[in-house]
Amino acid sequence: MIKAENLYFSYTGAAPYILGGVNLELKDGEYVSVVGDNGSGKSTLIRLILKLLKPTSGRIETTAGRIGYVPQRSDAAHSGFPITVREMLDSYRHLLKLKNRDVIDDSLRQVGLSDYSGALMGTLSGGQSQKVMIARALMGDPELLVLDEPSTGVDVHSQKEIYSIIKKLNKEKGMTIVSVEHNLVAAISNSTLIYHLDVGHGHICTPAQFAAEFTGIGLDGREE
Numbered sequence: 396m397i398k399a400e401n402l403y404f405s406y407t408g409a410a411p412y413i414l415g416g417v418n419l420e421l422k423d424g425e426y427v428s429v430v431g432d433n434g435s436g437k438s439t440l441i442r443l444i445l446k447l448l449k450p451t452s453g454r455i456e457t458t459a460g461r462i463g464y465v466p467q468r469s470d471a472a473h474s475g476f477p478i479t480v481r482e483m484l485d486s487y488r489h490l491l492k493l494k495n496r497d498v499i500d501d502s503l504r505q506v507g508l509s510d511y512s513g514a515l516m517g518t519l520s521g522g523q524s525q526k527v528m529i530a531r532a533l534m535g536d537p538e539l540l541v542l543d544e545p546s547t548g549v550d551v552h553s554q555k556e557i558y559s560i561i562k563k564l565n566k567e568k569g570m571t572i573v574s575v576e577h578n579l580v581a582a583i584s585n586s587t588l589i590y591h592l593d594v595g596h597g598h599i600c601t602p603a604q605f606a607a608e609f610t611g612i613g614l615d616g617r618e619e
């Protein structure tokens with residue numbers, strides 16, 4: 396469960412607040428897309444969930460003990476640095492203090508990249524490198540997987556594969572997913588719930604409710 400109570404946050408510690416009184420309760424097992432305009436505080440909210448930031452006031456808590464994080468994709472990350480997929484994942488395995496080397500092959504299998512462990516990170520396509528970042532996040536066997544714009548910089552075919560991987564983790568493993576989304580079609584078609592951030596507050600809605608809100612066409616098909 397993720398629970399926020401009267402959560403306020405600003406990077407300066409004073410008004411104006413980016414998040415101004417967020418109340419939120421998310422049950423385990425949901426796939427929640429966090430949507431909102433540029434600068435509305437989506438990435439800030441997930442950094443608070445990950446405890447990379449502290450609330451200015453109020454509370455945010457998660458009951459998940461193991462959390463995986465897939466940050467926003469950056470082309471610069473591995474371009475000039477000759478490291479293979481396996482070496483990159485192995486260094487992360489050391490960081491997590493995981494003794495079992497099988498976690499590397501297991502996680503690559505889950506994202507469909509078993510044949511790429513010897514490939515140099517810099518030679519991968521946007522979609523492949525995003526899948527490797529998902530594999531990396533899976534190595535710690537997370538109960539909660541947090542992703543920041545998983546389809547940005549990824550071609551349409553790989554986007555479909557990435558959403559299918561995320562949905563499978565959610566449905567088959569019961570993994571809770573919180574994903575910042577710019578891709579509203581992906582949010583509507585893949586997630587079980589949508590958290591819509593708007594001027595410091597947000598509200599939870601179903602994908603159907605969000606689609607109706609977003610298009611101005613009601614669930615009964617009538618324009619509102």
Ligand SMILES: Nc1ncnc2c1ncn2[C@@H]1O[C@H](COP(=O)(O)OP(=O)(O)OP(=O)(O)O)[C@@H](O)[C@H]1O
Nearest residue numbers: 406413431432433434435436437438439440575577
């Ligand atoms: N480290 C930081 N220090 C100061 N201000 C920041 C920092 N990170 C973000 N901000 C500001 O906080 C506000 C919210 O940023 P945030 O990245 O959370 O929004 P977002 O909804 O994820 O935006 P986008 O859709 O553009 O990625 C923006 O005005 C941004 O400039």
